[in-house]
Amino acid sequence: MxxxxxxxxxxxxxxxxxxxxxxxxxxxxxxxxxxxxxxxxxxxxxxxxxxxxxxxxxxxxxxxxxxxxxxxxxxxLSLLTQSQGAVPRLSVRDLVAFGRWPHHRGRPTPTDHTATAEAMARFDLDALAQRSVESLSGGQRQRAFVAMAYAQSTxxxxxxxxxxxxxxxxxxxxxxxxxxxxxxxxxxxxxxxxxxxxxxxxxxxxxxxxxxxxxxxxxxxxxxxxxxxxxxxxxxxxxxxxxxxxxxxxxxx
Known part of the structure; x- marks a missing residue:
């Protein structure tokens, strides 16, 4: 609450x-x-x-x-603001995985990899995993950012x-x-x-x-x-x- x-x-x-x-x-x-x-x-x-x-x-x-x-x-809590900033050359998978940072602080575990994979699947991003975020359409890009917030597991x-x-x-x-x-x-x-x-x-x-x-x-x-x-x-x-x-x-x- x-x-x-x-x-x-x-x-x-x-x-x-x-x-x-x-x-x-x-x-x-x-x-x-x-x-x-x-x-x-x-x-x-x-x-x-x-x-x-x-x-x-x-x-x-x-x-x-x-x-x-x-x-x-x-x-x-996870927060997705109106402006997500530039993410040059960052892949969709790497962006979603960034949501796990508060949990592993640079040392990802199998739990973090599993959470990232689950977020990718939930938001139907597997086919886009290796695409750069900047190459996505507006809708795909926003879906990736919401998946990152979801991967934070808050x-x-x-x-x-x-x-x-x-x-x-x-x-x-x-x-x-x-x-x-x-x-x-x-x-x-x-x-x-x-x-x-x-x-x-x-x-x-x-x-x-x-x-x-x-x-x-x-x-x-x-x-x-x-x-x-x-x-x-x-x-x-x-x-x-x-x-x-x-x-x-x-x-x-």
Whole structure:
């Protein structure tokens, strides 16, 4: 479980997070939604320990995330940011294997090799194993980076806008894989991710964190709290939560 208490943060005299408190149960796919400038990415990075808040506390599975050293955090959560940086001449297999670094610190064991192979297979990357990451399409590249985060074998995965600039095929591919790996059974993961596509969030998320102007407007199981009225208020434009061929969609009015 993630427990956030009275989290506030400002940068350059601009208040980004305002007294944020919420709990996110384990085993969920939690979507953080809200308009631009709501503080979504900042909240995710504070949850991951990448940013230090001005006040408040974040506990992930009972651990005060800001009291842990980097390696300790890396055994509890993996974070995939919006910008992954350049990876010249790095093969897909080497990139995915890099997710094991917090475990072996440069001395990989058979367990690390097995975890890398499992991540490669789960994200259907075996045929691309020797390709350089820079040679991949956008969707293939993003799948490789998500596989690297998965290979880290952490209870929690945090993903900041993992679907940015992807076409519908790759959006569905990645979200299907993420949805399949969440749960409370052994080997399953808990996932929190920032999403802008509300129809994707409605289809895949089972927990929602709705943010606006640095505050939590609503948080809880998606089906219990997300309505057309909430979305319209959140984005300040008429929106409707509807259903198409049995799948939820969000449409503008």
């Amino acid at each position: 993630i427990e956030i208490s009275s989290l506030s943060m400002s940068r350059d005299d601009v208040q980004i997070l305002r007294d944020v408190s919420l709990s996110v149960p384990s085993g969920r796919l939690a979507a953080i939604i809200g308009p631009n400038g709501a503080g979504k990415s900042t909240l995710l990075h504070c949850m991951a320990g990448l940013l230090a808040p001005d006040s408040g506390q974040v506990r992930v599975n009972g651990q005060d995330i800001h009291a842990l050293r980097e390696q300790g955090r890396a055994l509890i 209870p929690w995965m945090f993903l900041d806008e993992p679907l940015a600039a992807l076409d519908p095929k790759y959006v569905r591919d990645i979200m299907d894989r993420l949805r399949a790996m969440t749960g409370t059974d052994t080997g399953k993961r808990s996932i929190a991710l920032v999403l802008h596509d509300l129809s994707v969030a409605a289809r895949y998320a089972d927990f929602c964190i709705a943010m606006k102007a640095g505050r939590i407007i609503a948080a809880g199981p998606w089906r219990d709290i997300v309505t057309s009225a909430l979305l319209s208020e959140l984005y300040e434009t008429p929106l409707r939560l509807a259903e198409l061929d049995g799948a939820p969609v969000v449409v503008g009015l």
